[in-house]
Amino acid sequence: MNVLILGSGQLARMMALSGAPLGIEVRAVDVSNHKVVNPIDKKVMDIHLETAIEAADAISVEFEHIPEPLLEQVNRSGKLMPSVKAIAAGADRVKEKALLDKLDIANCPYMIVDDATKLPQAVEQLGEKLIIKASRDGYDGYGQWRLSSKEQLPDIQQALAELDLKKVPLVVEKMLSFEREVSLVGARAKNGQVALYPLVENLHHQGQLHTCVAPAPAITPALAAQAEQVFTALVNELNYVGVLAVEFFQMGDTLLVNEIAPRVHNSGHWSMQGADICQFENHLRAICELPLGSTQVIAPSVMLNVIGCDLPPKDMLSVPRTHLHGYMKTPRAKRKMGHINITGNDYAELGEAMQKLQKWLPKSYFPTLNGEAERLLQLK
Numbered sequence: 001m002n003v004l005i006l007g008s009g010q011l012a013r014m015m016a017l018s019g020a021p022l023g024i025e026v027r028a029v030d031v032s033n034h035k036v037v038n039p040i041d042k043k044v045m046d047i048h049l050e051t052a053i054e055a056a057d058a059i060s061v062e063f064e065h066i067p068e069p070l071l072e073q074v075n076r077s078g079k080l081m082p083s084v085k086a087i088a089a090g091a092d093r094v095k096e097k098a099l100l101d102k103l104d105i106a107n108c109p110y111m112i113v114d115d116a117t118k119l120p121q122a123v124e125q126l127g128e129k130l131i132i133k134a135s136r137d138g139y140d141g142y143g144q145w146r147l148s149s150k151e152q153l154p155d156i157q158q159a160l161a162e163l164d165l166k167k168v169p170l171v172v173e174k175m176l177s178f179e180r181e182v183s184l185v186g187a188r189a190k191n192g193q194v195a196l197y198p199l200v201e202n203l204h205h206q207g208q209l210h211t212c213v214a215p216a217p218a219i220t221p222a223l224a225a226q227a228e229q230v231f232t233a234l235v236n237e238l239n240y241v242g243v244l245a246v247e248f249f250q251m252g253d254t255l256l257v258n259e260i261a262p263r264v265h266n267s268g269h270w271s272m273q274g275a276d277i278c279q280f281e282n283h284l285r286a287i288c289e290l291p292l293g294s295t296q297v298i299a300p301s302v303m304l305n306v307i308g309c310d311l312p313p314k315d316m317l318s319v320p321r322t323h324l325h326g327y328m329k330t331p332r333a334k335r336k337m338g339h340i341n342i343t344g345n346d347y348a349e350l351g352e353a354m355q356k357l358q359k360w361l362p363k364s365y366f367p368t369l370n371g372e373a374e375r376l377l378q379l380k
Helices: 010-022 049-055 068-075 084-091 093-102 116-126 150-160 221-238 279-287 314-318 347-357 369-377
Strands: 002-006 025-030 035-037 058-061 110-113 130-134 144-147 170-174 180-188 194-196 200-205 208-214 242-251 254-261 301-307 322-326 336-343
Touching: 002 010, 002 049, 002 068, 010 025, 010 279, 025 049, 035 049, 049 068, 058 279, 068 084, 084 093, 084 221, 084 254, 093 110, 093 170, 093 221, 093 254, 110 116, 116 130, 116 150, 116 170, 144 150, 180 221, 180 279, 194 221, 208 369, 221 242, 221 254, 242 279, 301 347, 301 369, 314 322, 336 347, 347 369
Parallel strands: 002 025, 002 058
Antiparallel strands: 025 035, 110 170, 130 144, 130 170, 180 194, 180 200, 180 242, 200 208, 208 301, 242 254, 301 336, 322 336
């Protein structure tokens, strides 16, 4: 089988690596120039985009911000999964909020703002502590502004002055005091079969995911049921095919949706070592009409993102049950260079491994490592 992925980054790379044992050849499209590349080594292939579209059995995406002309061209093939509607909901926060509201899914209180002079109205409606998000092209903390007091309004309004908010409005959300962020990754096949991974706990630093713990500690059956209900409502409404990720804020016994991602997701990377079948293989299975694989947890896991620096020395692999996944990138600030998966018999064992890894993982690039290791050591 042949699969074409729009986007040629690390997610396409990991799909290609997962597809090879199944005999699925994965090609990728560099959306900046429409060249077809091998997603593993990034070499340009001797095939035109139109030919690659025609040859593909299925077409999918590795990120939601696909240029509209390219998305429309691919969609005409009838092979795109998930649908344009689903991809648009992940790419545009206004559409995402409309979808959540239509399905009566709890999310952060918000206001759509298409003129920076209307921000004082948002303060009156939502309070003076706000998260201000561009409705499109924002990720990993980019395209976001934090308002902690009304005194900051003039500075933020000035920062927004050059933006065309009529074209790309803001989604202004009330800043909530939540306990933690958790996420649910799952897959849905064309025939409606669903396979869900457990809720995982995400720890961010400066707007980027740094650490993911799977399964999330202290998840009650009621919380798990809430997350599953939200996932089911979304995939049924969108007639979804493939892997979908849903991020939640936990506030006591309630989960509020933060955002949805219509693709394989950073918070699912742990599944490469920690689950029977990883998210990348299950995405390919879904879009290629193969039976979905088991999402059963093999062992408690931690995923550590390597951000902005060279990959750590290979000596780190001396720590038992530690796995390194590099993305073949040149380092730059805030760029995801790879990730580390650790498995253990329990959370305390994960914490011990993380402490050992500090020898090779500098605090300047792994600022949450020590604190998270100490926390896991206290869990049973």
